[in-house]
Amino acid sequence: MTTSVKTKKSMRAGSRNKLIFYSLFISIPVLHFLIFYVYINFGSILLAFQSYAFDGLTGYTASFAGFDNFVAAWTNIWQYSYRITNALIHLGVTVVICMPLALLFSFYLYKNYLMSGFFKVILFMPQLLSGVILGLLYRYIVTDVYLFFAKAAGSEEAMGLLSQPDKQLATVIVFNVLMSFGVNILTYTSTMSGINGSLIESAQLDGANSMQEFIFIVLPMIYPTIVTLFIVGVSHVFTNQVNLYTLYGGNAGSNSTMGYFLYVQAKDSELTAPREGVLSYPVLSAMGLILTAIILPISMGLRHVLNKYGPSAD
Amino acid sequence: MQKQNKISKGVITKIVMIVLFSALVLYTLIIIGTLCWGLLTSLKNYREFENMGNVMGLPNLNADEPVNSTAEFFQLANYQIIWSNFNYKRTEPFYSGTMKIVHYCDADFVTMLVNTLLYTVGGAVIYAFMPALTAYLCAKYPYKLSKALFVIYLMMMSMPIVGNYPTELTFLRDTQLYDNILGNYIQKMTGSGMYFFVYYAYFQGVSNTYREAAEIDGASQTTIMFGIYFPLAIKMISTVFLIQFVNLWNDYQTPLMYLPTHPTLAFGVYYVSYQALNPTFYHTPIRIAGCMMLAIPIIIIFVIFKDRLMGDVSLGGIKE
Numbered sequence: 001m002t003t004s005v006k007t008k009k010s011m012r013a014g015s016r017n018k019l020i021f022y023s024l025f026i027s028i029p030v031l032h033f034l035i036f037y038v039y040i041n042f043g044s045i046l047l048a049f050q051s052y053a054f055d056g057l058t059g060y061t062a063s064f065a066g067f068d069n070f071v072a073a074w075t076n077i078w079q080y081s082y083r084i085t086n087a088l089i090h091l092g093v094t095v096v097i098c099m100p101l102a103l104l105f106s107f108y109l110y111k112n113y114l115m116s117g118f119f120k121v122i123l124f125m126p127q128l129l130s131g132v133i134l135g136l137l138y139r140y141i142v143t144d145v146y147l148f149f150a151k152a153a154g155s156e157e158a159m160g161l162l163s164q165p166d167k168q169l170a171t172v173i174v175f176n177v178l179m180s181f182g183v184n185i186l187t188y189t190s191t192m193s194g195i196n197g198s199l200i201e202s203a204q205l206d207g208a209n210s211m212q213e214f215i216f217i218v219l220p221m222i223y224p225t226i227v228t229l230f231i232v233g234v235s236h237v238f239t240n241q242v243n244l245y246t247l248y249g250g251n252a253g254s255n256s257t258m259g260y261f262l263y264v265q266a267k268d269s270e271l272t273a274p275r276e277g278v279l280s281y282p283v284l285s286a287m288g289l290i291l292t293a294i295i296l297p298i299s300m301g302l303r304h305v306l307n308k309y310g311p312s313a314d
Numbered sequence: 315m316q317k318q319n320k321i322s323k324g325v326i327t328k329i330v331m332i333v334l335f336s337a338l339v340l341y342t343l344i345i346i347g348t349l350c351w352g353l354l355t356s357l358k359n360y361r362e363f364e365n366m367g368n369v370m371g372l373p374n375l376n377a378d379e380p381v382n383s384t385a386e387f388f389q390l391a392n393y394q395i396i397w398s399n400f401n402y403k404r405t406e407p408f409y410s411g412t413m414k415i416v417h418y419c420d421a422d423f424v425t426m427l428v429n430t431l432l433y434t435v436g437g438a439v440i441y442a443f444m445p446a447l448t449a450y451l452c453a454k455y456p457y458k459l460s461k462a463l464f465v466i467y468l469m470m471m472s473m474p475i476v477g478n479y480p481t482e483l484t485f486l487r488d489t490q491l492y493d494n495i496l497g498n499y500i501q502k503m504t505g506s507g508m509y510f511f512v513y514y515a516y517f518q519g520v521s522n523t524y525r526e527a528a529e530i531d532g533a534s535q536t537t538i539m540f541g542i543y544f545p546l547a548i549k550m551i552s553t554v555f556l557i558q559f560v561n562l563w564n565d566y567q568t569p570l571m572y573l574p575t576h577p578t579l580a581f582g583v584y585y586v587s588y589q590a591l592n593p594t595f596y597h598t599p600i601r602i603a604g605c606m607m608l609a610i611p612i613i614i615i616f617v618i619f620k621d622r623l624m625g626d627v628s629l630g631g632i633k634e
Contacts, residue, residue, distance in 0.1 A: 114337075
């Protein structure tokens, strides 16, 4: 009897300790979530309905702005719609060029074709050295090296490729294509290596060539991963800076994307607009909400459609 | 007929292989070519590069010629210039509520290196540890909160939120977490993200028997977590640490936004390329030397930990 009571007591103490331990440690990520996700995003909504006045003595004072900030944000989006167009062009390049290339390269590595180990290292290089190193080197190449060759070819061009209006966009796109591999390739090859070998063997026995193997077996088998990476690309369309800050600093001009614009503005701005051409924080918050309202249903809807109507592994 | 099929199958496979091989060779040439050009340019005298027009050639090592690159090549003169002249000054005034605060910085190379180590090592430890901790708690303690957190993190990954910089910056300034390393660490203490799901899958796969046996032996929950489960996952945690270390080492935009008076080396290299007022840095070979200095530590880390960095990171989990 005494033993049973003791056991019950120690079990109760054990689960209490467990709960205390759990509460103590889980409180850190929960608090972080509440502050840096819930509060910050809720704060964005509140900020979008406020306007601020600045006084050197008392700092900032807030007042209700109604929908003024939304009107200002929408006007700005509409007036400089090339930022949206550019963002969509870069998304198109990602989907039409970068993803298929990454898949084909991953297939090459997965099949262990000639020098695949070496190529894996090279494809990982942009991830390792990142935009800041390769971006700055690229910037000098499309300026100094380009002008060197232009001069050698007898041309009198005086501006690098990043400064020529008709070549700027293509130059930025080429750099982003070069930088787009890395983790994507590792993710695809890892997923491909999980495909059951007997499936590939039986297809080969049935006379399938490499392309058939790729199209009819590998792609359907890794389809969920492709969808995930595609949706990530779509959902980041308005936050993707496409390395413009590395290539242009704060002066990307007509090459700007929404992601780049929001970053530069937030960096330079305050609760009140510090100078002409810079939007205040409340207007930027309203802009963020408008863009979220556009992209959220699109990415959720796309995910649903792609998962429902995409190829099945069966 | 069957023989013909076999031949055509072989031909198509070969064509596919050749096309992909050629594309990969081209890509390799671009990447290696860029790095080699950068390295060679960083070893050239700026007058040789700019005035003599030696943009593509090897550095001129003939010491008898008036313009040559012997000092740059043999004594790494451009690198020494960066080392001794690297300097960043900034005044950052901001309001924390109604209080005006002004931060100053006058950072040389060593200060930037210290900032970089604090930013990258501390940040990578937090980014590797926090998702592991949260995943462990969610996987091994089936309370309602664990399930809710899992669903919330899943939703966070698929819900794009655009443009919350302003609120974040205002909050950080008001709480005085802006522009200090501790504030940046707190900002990073999230349990969410892709690695949460990687760790979660791992901890779910590890048997509960270890824990039950330890509990019978009287081990505390802390001992079970830090003494049994985390050592089992140490390879995975260290892989995530390395990946995050590389990412943070190269990240200059976050310090520029949230730590403006704590410049890191990546930010310094960017600054030298765009905004430096010191005329010493106006020359391309010297700027490129800065880029190469930033790349060297990462290349060393890659050589040592290549297999771990390029290990099988998949959306389903890290294979050890």
